[in-house]
Amino acid sequence: MDVKSRITTSVCVFFHHVLCNTGHGSIFALQSILWRKNIDHVTPPDLGRLHSKGKAFTHTIHVVLHIFTAELTVSLPLSTMGYFIKGWCFVAFVAIIGYLYRDTFDPESLANAKVLVTGASTGIGEEIAYHYSRAGAHLLLTARREDALLKVKTKCLKLGAKSVSLAPADMASSEAREKVMEQAITAMGGLDYLVLNHIGTSPFEMWDGNINYIRWLMEVNFLSYVHLATMALPHLTESKGSVVVLSSLTGKIATPFTTSYGATKFALDGFFWSLRHELAMKNVQVSITLCILGLINTQSAMEKVKDKIAMPAYPAQDAALAVVSAGTSRVSEMYYPWYVRPVCFVRDWFPQSRDWMIQRSYQQASDEKH
Numbered sequence: 001m002d003v004k005s006r007i008t009t010s011v012c013v014f015f016h017h018v019l020c021n022t023g024h025g026s027i028f029a030l031q032s033i034l035w036r037k038n039i040d041h042v043t044p045p046d047l048g049r050l051h052s053k054g055k056a057f058t059h060t061i062h063v064v065l066h067i068f069t070a071e072l073t074v075s076l077p078l079s080t081m082g083y084f085i086k087g088w089c090f091v092a093f094v095a096i097i098g099y100l101y102r103d104t105f106d107p108e109s110l111a112n113a114k115v116l117v118t119g120a121s122t123g124i125g126e127e128i129a130y131h132y133s134r135a136g137a138h139l140l141l142t143a144r145r146e147d148a149l150l151k152v153k154t155k156c157l158k159l160g161a162k163s164v165s166l167a168p169a170d171m172a173s174s175e176a177r178e179k180v181m182e183q184a185i186t187a188m189g190g191l192d193y194l195v196l197n198h199i200g201t202s203p204f205e206m207w208d209g210n211i212n213y214i215r216w217l218m219e220v221n222f223l224s225y226v227h228l229a230t231m232a233l234p235h236l237t238e239s240k241g242s243v244v245v246l247s248s249l250t251g252k253i254a255t256p257f258t259t260s261y262g263a264t265k266f267a268l269d270g271f272f273w274s275l276r277h278e279l280a281m282k283n284v285q286v287s288i289t290l291c292i293l294g295l296i297n298t299q300s301a302m303e304k305v306k307d308k309i310a311m312p313a314y315p316a317q318d319a320a321l322a323v324v325s326a327g328t329s330r331v332s333e334m335y336y337p338w339y340v341r342p343v344c345f346v347r348d349w350f351p352q353s354r355d356w357m358i359q360r361s362y363q364q365a366s367d368e369k370h
């Protein structure tokens with residue numbers, strides 16, 4: 001191939017990739033803009049329509065981009081066929097990946113869903129409750145503070161929740177957990193989604209040897225999840241429902257200052273992955289979604305990590321939407337924000353460099369503080 005054809009091919013293939021990637025980017029951007037547009041004012045059916053319109057529009061952009069880039073590529077001389085085929089193999093690869101990771105979230109499927117959300121008085125749990133409300137679900141919300149739950153309930157009803165019941169409870173107590181589940185089933189007449197989100201207070205500090213504290217935290221952050229999921233399973237089996245478990249990057253990669261918290265999140269990972277296998281082996285149609293989150297800008301998280309780590313914190317509203325969407329789509333694991341998945345993927349590739357980097361970044365932050 002002469003130099004001229006070589007340059008033409010490279011330019012065309014370059015534009016092809018740029019345009020395809022722009023297309024994919026614009027699909028995600030548009031979907032998220034459409035979802036947020038007038039978010040506090042849309043009714044659940046509006047939301048469904050908005051979402052479908054968003055999908056149709058963005059797919060049209062995608063097709064146009066493909067035709068346009070195909071035009072560019074087809075106009076190449078025959079001698080460049082190698083590049084042509086390689087280009088389309090790349091496009092096919094991107095298309096398959098795009099298909100596998102396509103957005104299958106349909107907010108309309110949540111209308112009248114029966115949802116129990118724990119830790120719903122503030123933070124991500126509160127935002128999760130609002131997203132389910134917008135879709136027209138029935139809700140049972142639990143946390144310890146009744147006054148905070150009442151405020152969340154008022155907003156949920158305004159946003160379109162079909163019904164909202166409150167069950168103030170301390171998740172450290174086994175009896176309290178039993179009452180919450182009983183109340184949920186009585187109030188809603190069944191259960192479609194169990195969203196396990198609450199966490200007990202944990203300091204962002206080095207391990208001080210307090211065994212009583214870690215025992216308590218295990219009860220709140222881990223055993224209560226197992227207990228609630230166990231009580232919910234017969235109801236979820238009947239409804240072919242879902243368990244959605246809020247976990248953390250700290251439950252995948254150990255970091256300093258999170259010994260107890262990290263241990264509870266690692267425990268959740270082990271228990272719920274194993275349970276998912278067993279349910280599949282018994283052909284029980286209950287999905288389990290583990291949500292692996294990075295740093296989110298909730299008040300409690302920001303207070304904990306301020307001065308200690310220099311990382312961007314992502315919006316709780318977006319994190320909550322990713323949680324609701326993942327639960328509805330019945331995916332096994334959801335990662336939010338974007339960097340969490342690649343970080344988990346490369347976790348064990350270079351263990352020594354990884355540990356060096358983690359310790360250095362935390363050391364620096366803690367030195368700067370002192």
Ligand code: NDP
Pocket residue numbers: 118119120121122123124125142143144145146148169170171172196197198199200201220246247248249293294295296297298299300301
């Ligand atoms: P918050 O601390 O903001 O909220 C915790 C919730 O749990 C509150 O509603 C609180 O309400 C409730 N709660 C606390 N203790 C108890 C208890 N003993 N019994 C019952 N309820 C209790 O947490 P976030 O919103 O920041 O986090 C939510 C989830 O997301 C957690 O599972 C967390 O691990 C996960 N996550 C968060 C990240 C972040 O950066 N924010 C990062 C990674 C994961 P009340 O005080 O009224 O009881």
